[in-house]
Amino acid sequence: MVKQTGYMSGFGNEFATEALAGTLPDGRNSPQRVAHGLYAEQISGTAFTAPRNSNRRTWTYRIRPAAMHGKFTPFTQAHFHNDFGQGPVTPEQLRWSPMPMPASKVDFIEGLFTMGGNGSPAAGSGIGIHLYSANADMSGRYFYNADGEMLIVPQQGRLVICTELGVLEVTPQEVAVIPRGIRFKVNLPDRESRGYVCENFGAFLRLPDLGPIGSNGLAQPRDFLTPCASYEDQEGDFELVAKFQGHLWRADIGHSPLDVVGWHGNHVPYKYDLRKFNTIGSISFDHPDPSIFLVLHSPSDTPGVGNLDFVVFGPRILAMQDTFRPPWFHRNIASECMGLIHGAYDAKAEGFAPGGCSIHNCMTGHGPDAATFEKASQADTTKPDYIRDTMAFMFESRHVIRPSQQAMDAAHRQAEYIECWAGLEKHFKPA
Numbered sequence: 207m208v209k210q211t212g213y214m215s216g217f218g219n220e221f222a223t224e225a226l227a228g229t230l231p232d233g234r235n236s237p238q239r240v241a242h243g244l245y246a247e248q249i250s251g252t253a254f255t256a257p258r259n260s261n262r263r264t265w266t267y268r269i270r271p272a273a274m275h276g277k278f279t280p281f282t283q284a285h286f287h288n289d290f291g292q293g294p295v296t297p298e299q300l301r302w303s304p305m306p307m308p309a310s311k312v313d314f315i316e317g318l319f320t321m322g323g324n325g326s327p328a329a330g331s332g333i334g335i336h337l338y339s340a341n342a343d344m345s346g347r348y349f350y351n352a353d354g355e356m357l358i359v360p361q362q363g364r365l366v367i368c369t370e371l372g373v374l375e376v377t378p379q380e381v382a383v384i385p386r387g388i389r390f391k392v393n394l395p396d397r398e399s400r401g402y403v404c405e406n407f408g409a410f411l412r413l414p415d416l417g418p419i420g421s422n423g424l425a426q427p428r429d430f431l432t433p434c435a436s437y438e439d440q441e442g443d444f445e446l447v448a449k450f451q452g453h454l455w456r457a458d459i460g461h462s463p464l465d466v467v468g469w470h471g472n473h474v475p476y477k478y479d480l481r482k483f484n485t486i487g488s489i490s491f492d493h494p495d496p497s498i499f500l501v502l503h504s505p506s507d508t509p510g511v512g513n514l515d516f517v518v519f520g521p522r523i524l525a526m527q528d529t530f531r532p533p534w535f536h537r538n539i540a541s542e543c544m545g546l547i548h549g550a551y552d553a554k555a556e557g558f559a560p561g562g563c564s565i566h567n568c569m570t571g572h573g574p575d576a577a578t579f580e581k582a583s584q585a586d587t588t589k590p591d592y593i594r595d596t597m598a599f600m601f602e603s604r605h606v607i608r609p610s611q612q613a614m615d616a617a618h619r620q621a622e623y624i625e626c627w628a629g630l631e632k633h634f635k636p637a
Contacts, residue, residue, distance in 0.1 A: 213431035213477075217413055222470035223372070223435040224267075229468030235265045244467055245271045251385050251410065251473035262385070262410060264371065264471025269439055269461070272389070275446050276458035286318035288326060288334050288353070288405075288452035290608040297570050300609060301623035302616060304361075304561025307398055311342040314365075314392035315349050315447060318403065321543070321613045322565060324605035325513075327353035327407050327451050331506070333514050333603050334405035335543050337563065341398045344391040346442070348463050351449045354407040356384045357502075357516060359599060361547045361561045363399030367392050369475045370466045372433025378547055379597050381516075382477045383411060383502075389446070389463045390475070400561050402545050404601045408513035411502040419486060425501045429482045432474045438462035480547075480597060485522045491529050496600075506604055515540075515602040519551070524591040531591055532582045535573030541607045542566045542600050549596035553578055557626060564623070567606050576629030 214221050224230050229244065231237045236246045244267040251262035305319060317340035325332015334354075358365070360378045367374040367382055369390040376382045378401075384390055416423060440462040448455045478501070486498045496517055504514040524531045533553045544551075545563045555577035558564065566572040574582065585591070613619065 213433055215428045215431055217427040217430040217476070218472055219432075220470070220472050221432055221474060224468030225435040225437055226467050229267050229435075230470060231267075240267050242467065244268060247271050249387060249471075249473055251387070262471075262473040264469055264473040266370070266466045266469045268370075268467065269437070269465035272463065274459070274461070275463075278448065278455040278457045281447050281454040281456035283316060283318070283454050285320060285612060286315070286336065286454065287320055287610075288323060289610070290320075290323045290334075291610055291614070295567065295606055295608050297567060299564070299566055299570055299572055299624055300614075301558065301564040301620045302562055302613070303618040303620060304559055305337045305339040305400060305618060307339055307400065308341055312340050313342045313344045313347065314338060314340045314394075314399075315344065315347065316340070319612070320610045321563065322607045322609040323405070324541075324603060324608055325407050329407070331408045331513055332605055333407060333601065333607075335601055335607065336403040336405070337401070338403055339400045340392075340394060343393040347445045347447060348389050348391050348459070349447045349449075350387055350389040351384070351405065352387055353449050353452065354405045355386050355410055357404040357406065357411065358382045358384065358401065359403070359545065359547065360399060360401040361545070362401070363394060363396040365392055365399055365401075366395055367475070368436070368438075368464055369433070370464045371469055371474055372436045374433055374475055374477050376477050379481055380477055380479045382475065384475050385410070385473050388473075388475055391464070401547075402563070402599075402601075404514065404516070406504050406514050408504045408506065411504050411514070411516070414500045414503050423484050423486050424498075425478065425483055430476045430478050432476045435466065435468050436464070437467045438464045480518050480520060480599075483518055483520055485520065487522060487524070488526045488529075491526050493524070493526055493529065493531070496533070508604070511604050512540075512602065513604060515600075517600040517602060519596070519598040519600075521596060522593050524593060527587050529587055530582055531585065531587065532574045532578055535571065537569045537571050538566075539568055540602050540604060541568050542602050543607055544598065544600045547597040547599065549594075551596065551598045552593055554626070555581075557620065557623070565607050565609060575626035576631075579630060
């Protein structure tokens with residue numbers, strides 16, 4: 207692969223990059239003849255008439271146009287889909303142990319396992335939540351998702367995501383976002399990798415407004431990195447896999463589709479290091495709602511209500527006095543899927559391991575387990591509590607998360623998860 211080194215910083219910027227000098231046309235997008243014998247092709251991530259501040263599109267200058275491939279036929283991957291659970295959804299708290307590593311060679315696409323979701327690509331709203339466990343490069347296989355953008359959260363093992371707009375090297379505690387329709391392949395430099403993926407069928411992810419926080423804090427735009435142009439000029443017997451309307455399709459392709467020599471625009475892949483998130487918190491008493499941990503969100507048609515919120519709980523200092531410091535017991539109108547990337551989560555003493563996940567749906571009660579409650583209730587709150595060596599996150603949605611049947615039947619589901627609250631004692635002492 208021919209590429210420039212490094213990244214361009216910023217969120218939602220208009221970028222311009224070329225791997226071969228003189229590729230980008232000057233003052234126009236589609237000249238009669240593109241330099242170096244390339245083809246001009248636009249990728250539109252939003253409607254042409256979307257407001258300027260929310261319009262997403264990229265002009266690419268490539269060796270062959272994306273229309274060149276064989277006929278699509280169904281592609282069988284029984285575990286990756288948008289057929290979320292049918293029938294009644296249990297209000298029970300749900301939790302899973304980490305997915306086991308595959309026994310045979312499995313690449314990133316083959317290793318995706320649907321946990322649940324809501325909405326649909328057809329409705330243009332909702333999310334799909336998946337785990338992945340893989341131990342092989344995507345050799346000769348390329349993929350794109352026409353249904354939504356993909357938020358990828360590795361938990362174990364690095365990912366090298368080669369996209370048609372450049373290469374993202376992503377480590378655990380970093381995340382990557384691949385926009386709708388962008389073609390890519392995933393290589394595994396550490397041989398094994400495991401993590402989480404959230405498909406966003408709604409409005410594209412963006413940085414939240416900061417309101418009274420002011421102009422700084424949370425995730426900063428300059429910490430988001432977009433790759434410089436790269437390209438592959440390869441011919442061979444390759445496979446292009448597409449996700450379209452909740453199902454997978456494949457087509458033969460005689461060349462690498464990662465053949466963009468130069469591009470400019472803002473419909474782009476990017477990565478972000480979660481360790482750079484600037485946490486805001488209370489320095490008096492109580493602690494604010496978990497919305498202060500919001501990294502990215504996909505807004506819905508209701509102001510202030512997210513189609514998808516991506517929230518992260520990293521290292522921080524808890525200094526609130528006379529306050530129960532772990533997350534309180536709560537019931538939310540929003541539905542939550544939580545994962546753990548690294549270390550331990552401060553609301554669970556045991557059972558919630560890195561690579562595992564939990565689903566707490568709308569108005570389902572949850573909070574710290576019995577051991578955490580007892581410890582936090584007796585803690586000395588005149589001294590700060592340093593939460594170190596941890597990284598947890600949450601996919602949160604306005605819609606109920608419908609767990610897939612395969613997730614409910616999975617061997618790594620913790621069927622007795624609810625027992626973590628069984629030890630909570632009655633402390634009531636009437637006057």
